[in-house]
Amino acid sequence: MVQYMRPHLDASFAALSDATRRGVLEQLGRADASISDLAEKFHMTLTGMKKHVGVLERAGLVATQKVGRVRTCRLGLRRLEREAAWIERYRQLWDTRFDELDLVVEELKRKEKVDGRKQQD
Amino acid sequence: MDASSRIEAAPTKSRTTVERKSDREIVVTRTFNAPARLVFEAWTRSELFKRWWVPKSMDMTLLSCEMDVRVGGGYRLEFGHGGSGSMAFFGKYLEVTPHSRLVWTNEESDDGAVTTVTFDERDGKTRLVLHELYPSKEALDAAGTGAADAMGETFGQLDELLASLDVNVGRSRL
Numbered sequence: 001m002v003q004y005m006r007p008h009l010d011a012s013f014a015a016l017s018d019a020t021r022r023g024v025l026e027q028l029g030r031a032d033a034s035i036s037d038l039a040e041k042f043h044m045t046l047t048g049m050k051k052h053v054g055v056l057e058r059a060g061l062v063a064t065q066k067v068g069r070v071r072t073c074r075l076g077l078r079r080l081e082r083e084a085a086w087i088e089r090y091r092q093l094w095d096t097r098f099d100e101l102d103l104v105v106e107e108l109k110r111k112e113k114v115d116g117r118k119q120q121d
Numbered sequence: 122m123d124a125s126s127r128i129e130a131a132p133t134k135s136r137t138t139v140e141r142k143s144d145r146e147i148v149v150t151r152t153f154n155a156p157a158r159l160v161f162e163a164w165t166r167s168e169l170f171k172r173w174w175v176p177k178s179m180d181m182t183l184l185s186c187e188m189d190v191r192v193g194g195g196y197r198l199e200f201g202h203g204g205s206g207s208m209a210f211f212g213k214y215l216e217v218t219p220h221s222r223l224v225w226t227n228e229e230s231d232d233g234a235v236t237t238v239t240f241d242e243r244d245g246k247t248r249l250v251l252h253e254l255y256p257s258k259e260a261l262d263a264a265g266t267g268a269a270d271a272m273g274e275t276f277g278q279l280d281e282l283l284a285s286l287d288v289n290v291g292r293s294r295l
Contacts, residue, residue: 087139089265090139090147091138094139094251095151096179098153098173100176101163104163105153106155
């Protein structure tokens with residue numbers, strides 16, 4: 001899981017190193033917004049905000065979609081990755097448990113075989 | 122269990138799959154290379170159960186394990202966690218169908234799940250399906266995080282990493 005995430009990390013950290021971009025993520029965590037909404041909220045030019053959103057988009061932290069003349073921004077796939085990470089650690093817990101259960105069950109099987117043989121003798 | 126039996130067990134090891142069926146439900150499956158009566162036995166006899174429920178890699182020890190496996194019967198597991206006192210999990214069995222089905226509640230909090238385990242034997246192998254139904258999405262989310270805590274350092278590190286990516290992104294959106 002950690003290895004799977006590594007390629008994204010550099011881009012993520014770079015994207016998160018800027019206060020405006022962190023603010024944009026916080027904003028999009030509350031509601032989707034257009035680039036012009038964001039530019040207005042952060043007192044920036046449209047071009048400046050486009051650049052920030054571009055950095056966030058390349059890091060996978062934001063996804064955008066153009067409908068008509070408006071480009072809407074929302075939180076990106078990173079959310080799905082976190083969901084996948086959540087499932088993976090749940091899976092690891094059960095997998096570790098079940099590895100131990102395998103050993104217990106194997107032992108019961110061997111015991112049954114030995115007992116079976118004894119009964120036949 | 123010694124090292125050689127671990128290696129023996131490895132080639133037959135099957136994969137554990139987890140699927141989140143809905144906001145409140147999660148399903149875990151795994152196939153065991155043994156008849157259902159033996160797998161069932163390992164779930165219902167406390168001296169066997171306590172050997173696998175808390176793997177060595179978990180940051181926990183099982184202090185006691187009482188199981189009265191019959192409809193209406195109770196269970197109680199007491200854990201020690203990283204030297205910081207103990208906690209108990211308890212509930213009761215709602216259904217007990219030998220070798221094929223177990224249903225129990227978890228009652229130490231309002232967020233406890235109802236767990237159903239089915240044992241389906243085919244050609245000497247048993248497919249186990251564990252289904253947990255939580256009272257709310259939040260309860261299931263928290264249970265997953267609890268699982269990470271239980272798994273100790275490895276996942277603690279992953280959590281830190283994820284938290285660092287989480288900067289200023291509302292966790293409520295997770």
